[in-house]
Amino acid sequence: MIDLIDKLQKTRDLKRDELFYLLSNFNHNTSEYIHEKAREVAQRYFGKKIYTRGLIEFTNYCKNDCFYCGIRYSNKNVDRYRLSIDSILDCCESGYHLGFRTFVLQGGEDLEYTDNDIVNLVSTIKSRFPDCAITLSIGEKSYDSYLAYFKSGADRFLLRHETATAQHYKKLHPHNLTLDRRKQCLQDLKSIGYQVGTGFMVGSPYQTIENLVEDLLFIKEITPQMIGIGPYIPHHDTPFANENAGSLELTLFLISVIRLMNPNALIPATTSLGTIDPNGREMGILAGANVVMPNLSPVNVRKKYELYDNKICTDEEAAECKVCLSNRINKIGYEIVVDRGDYVNI
Numbered sequence: 001m002i003d004l005i006d007k008l009q010k011t012r013d014l015k016r017d018e019l020f021y022l023l024s025n026f027n028h029n030t031s032e033y034i035h036e037k038a039r040e041v042a043q044r045y046f047g048k049k050i051y052t053r054g055l056i057e058f059t060n061y062c063k064n065d066c067f068y069c070g071i072r073y074s075n076k077n078v079d080r081y082r083l084s085i086d087s088i089l090d091c092c093e094s095g096y097h098l099g100f101r102t103f104v105l106q107g108g109e110d111l112e113y114t115d116n117d118i119v120n121l122v123s124t125i126k127s128r129f130p131d132c133a134i135t136l137s138i139g140e141k142s143y144d145s146y147l148a149y150f151k152s153g154a155d156r157f158l159l160r161h162e163t164a165t166a167q168h169y170k171k172l173h174p175h176n177l178t179l180d181r182r183k184q185c186l187q188d189l190k191s192i193g194y195q196v197g198t199g200f201m202v203g204s205p206y207q208t209i210e211n212l213v214e215d216l217l218f219i220k221e222i223t224p225q226m227i228g229i230g231p232y233i234p235h236h237d238t239p240f241a242n243e244n245a246g247s248l249e250l251t252l253f254l255i256s257v258i259r260l261m262n263p264n265a266l267i268p269a270t271t272s273l274g275t276i277d278p279n280g281r282e283m284g285i286l287a288g289a290n291v292v293m294p295n296l297s298p299v300n301v302r303k304k305y306e307l308y309d310n311k312i313c314t315d316e317e318a319a320e321c322k323v324c325l326s327n328r329i330n331k332i333g334y335e336i337v338v339d340r341g342d343y344v345n346i
């Protein structure tokens with residue numbers, strides 16, 4: 001086990017059966033070992049600096065019906081909202097003063113927004129905050145739409161592949177959504193020149209170790225700049241309401257594996273990790289993550305963007321989360337930096 005971890009660190013790659021063995025047989029001691037190795041690698045590239053991204057959840061309307069997601073189309077109990085452009089700019093303004101230099105515009109796949117609306121939104125933010133990076137996280141679009149957003153100033157795009165196994169993808173999504181389409185979108189984003197983020201949920205219903213191995217190999221193959229993983233957490237108003245949440249230990253182990261396979265990737269300690277354990281984000285950093293993404297959305301909409309139950313930070317103002325997170329990060333010997341935190345190809 002230890003030799004496999006050493007080999008992973010050295011070669012940044014393992015064979016299918018070796019990854020399978022690692023994920024099937026890890027225990028407390030081997031976890032400690034891989035976390036230490038992953039921390040070393042992260043610190044070699046980023047020091048003890050943690051990058052922040054200000055997350056703005058600007059619409060919770062969604063045309064899709066993913067079985068795991070709280071804001072799925074069929075959930076009639078969601079109080080739907082869209083933030084006005086002025087309100088989004090206010091979020092950026094206060095975020096800027098708190099030291100954020102990346103804004104992530106995330107939303108459901110909301111048909112109300114035309115490409116022009118997104119282009120206007122991006123170019124307005126970009127002209128107001130020229131030293132900031134803009135990340136979009138608005139789902140599957142055509143090549144031309146992605147290109148238009150990029151030309152208007154969007155720098156990065158987050159689109160998790162969710163699972164790299166087609167049969168598993170079908171169990172998580174209605175049939176109008178396919179893994180092939182998702183992969184095509186990721187290819188399009190890459191070829192246009194975005195810094196691309198992908199990722200998956202750990203412990204999503206029906207997920208097997210084989211599926212996770214495919215996820216790791218898929219990520220390695222497309223070499224994204226950002227890799228976001230977090231535990232699956234049930235939402236009470238979805239078809240998967242009674243499924244179990246993903247495991248903290250497996251998520252942390254996978255963060256370390258991903259760090260060793262993709263040494264310079266930007267890897268967030270996600271909100272879902274902080275939701276299944278009060279110290280989840282700190283443990284994520286100590287397992288090799290180097291990014292946090294606190295919420296800048298207005299407090300009055302926070303609870304309405306509920307992808308899963310008991311999501312943290314829904315009552316706190318952006319400034320409170322910033323202080324809270326800084327303290328948490330300082331406590332484990334790291335610091336938040338004011339920086340766009342671009343991917344560096346080294």
Ligand code: 5AD
Binds near residue numbers: 234
């Ligand atoms: N639990 C954990 N993560 C979830 N996401 C959506 N629903 C859930 C859930 N119930 C994740 C998906 C999506 C990202 C925005 O949030 O991976 O890509």
Ligand code: FES
Binds near residue numbers: 313321324
């Ligand atoms: Fe939001 Fe701690 S980070 S309350």
